[in-house]
Amino acid sequence: MRPPTDPYLAVTHPDPYPFYAGLRARGGLHRIEGFDPWIAADGATVRAVLTSEHCRVRPLAEPIPPHLGGTAAGALFGRLVRMNDGGPFPTVKRALASSLEEMMSALEAESRRWSARLFAEPSIALLPTRALQLPVFVLGTLLGLPEDGLDACVQDVEAYVRSVVHSQAVSEGAASAARLTGRVEDCAQARPALLSRFSARMQEGGAPAELRTPNAVGLLTQAYEATAGLLGASLLAIARMPSLRTQLARRECTMEDVVREAARHESPVQNTRRFVHSRVSVAGQELEAGATVVVVLAAANRDPQENPRPDDFLPRRVDRRTFTFGLGTHACPGQRLAETMAVAAAEQVLASGLDLSPLSGPVTWRASTNTRILRGP
Numbered sequence: 001m002r003p004p005t006d007p008y009l010a011v012t013h014p015d016p017y018p019f020y021a022g023l024r025a026r027g028g029l030h031r032i033e034g035f036d037p038w039i040a041a042d043g044a045t046v047r048a049v050l051t052s053e054h055c056r057v058r059p060l061a062e063p064i065p066p067h068l069g070g071t072a073a074g075a076l077f078g079r080l081v082r083m084n085d086g087g088p089f090p091t092v093k094r095a096l097a098s099s100l101e102e103m104m105s106a107l108e109a110e111s112r113r114w115s116a117r118l119f120a121e122p123s124i125a126l127l128p129t130r131a132l133q134l135p136v137f138v139l140g141t142l143l144g145l146p147e148d149g150l151d152a153c154v155q156d157v158e159a160y161v162r163s164v165v166h167s168q169a170v171s172e173g174a175a176s177a178a179r180l181t182g183r184v185e186d187c188a189q190a191r192p193a194l195l196s197r198f199s200a201r202m203q204e205g206g207a208p209a210e211l212r213t214p215n216a217v218g219l220l221t222q223a224y225e226a227t228a229g230l231l232g233a234s235l236l237a238i239a240r241m242p243s244l245r246t247q248l249a250r251r252e253c254t255m256e257d258v259v260r261e262a263a264r265h266e267s268p269v270q271n272t273r274r275f276v277h278s279r280v281s282v283a284g285q286e287l288e289a290g291a292t293v294v295v296v297l298a299a300a301n302r303d304p305q306e307n308p309r310p311d312d313f314l315p316r317r318v319d320r321r322t323f324t325f326g327l328g329t330h331a332c333p334g335q336r337l338a339e340t341m342a343v344a345a346a347e348q349v350l351a352s353g354l355d356l357s358p359l360s361g362p363v364t365w366r367a368s369t370n371t372r373i374l375r376g377p
């Protein structure tokens, strides 16, 4: 098997980890032939980049991807906390994080309820679709979206997410972004719990009200592929290491342990990016104005300086250091939610009696340059 030649191709490669070890071994911010961005792959450099005030989430001249300009998809993208630094966004982020925290017990109940419905039928072929539905169904319910519209929401989330990456998908993505925004707005009158808490926390912090709906929609779009990826990684680990089932049965570890180690070992989000607006030194390296840095979270997870025996899957790993959910100002506020959904779903899949052995051989991944999401055996 040929190794991948760059961090984007590594995302869907059968085994990107030896390539990542090579990137880590170079240390610091570096470049490789045929790939323009700078690369951060070892734990210390990834940490330095993600906590540097000079490393921004969007390029200076491109707050939104140009092909989304003037569309509802661009309006959504441009108002997300994920895509903005400074201004009112840190307040919106705090409001989002605390309202999600307050919803944890409801989220756990919805994760169990929806997992029982989505994964009742033991089918390997249905797994990837169901895994993508789960986060939208769970979070959509908490946002007050009517159950009979959730399937359509999944399609809209898919279309929007595609349109961000593929310029030819922009008209569908724009229509979907407009529908998602409209649906969340329509629900607001009924004051669903998550939306009401989010509004209240935003008001307390003095954040502009017009950022509420886009960031509520953003929960659906942010959670979508990454949560599906986490469930896939957890089930793959169980399929490939039959001893995990024994450990689970003997209560030597919990499903939560498995999901957390899967998040580290086979990170659903393999990389993220940062952009430098002016000439600056980061992690001891001069970067030119306009430079892009690819931050390889999945490589940092396996840095032996961070996690001893990094290639081993150890559900009871002590002091696990996980870069999967980012860190610093833009760290993911959905980590506990994602883990809770994945635990509920994985337990339901095992309870359904599904034979996972087809996943112990080669598998395929959804096309992507940053998320590693199981497509099927």
Ligand code: HEM
Binding pocket: 081, 082, 083, 093, 096, 100, 135, 139, 218, 219, 220, 222, 223, 226, 227, 229, 230, 268, 269, 272, 273, 324, 325, 326, 327, 329, 330, 331, 332, 333, 334, 335, 337, 338, 339
């Ligand atoms: C396994 C599942 C997930 C993974 C691996 C993941 C990973 C990440 C990462 C790496 C970031 C930071 C990106 C960066 O700094 O460049 C992030 C941000 C974010 N995630 Fe997640 N996420 C997951 C699930 C979720 C869920 C379930 C939600 C919502 C409930 C969510 C909401 C967000 C939001 C709103 C941000 C933006 C935060 C900010 O920019 O301040 N994520 N996520």
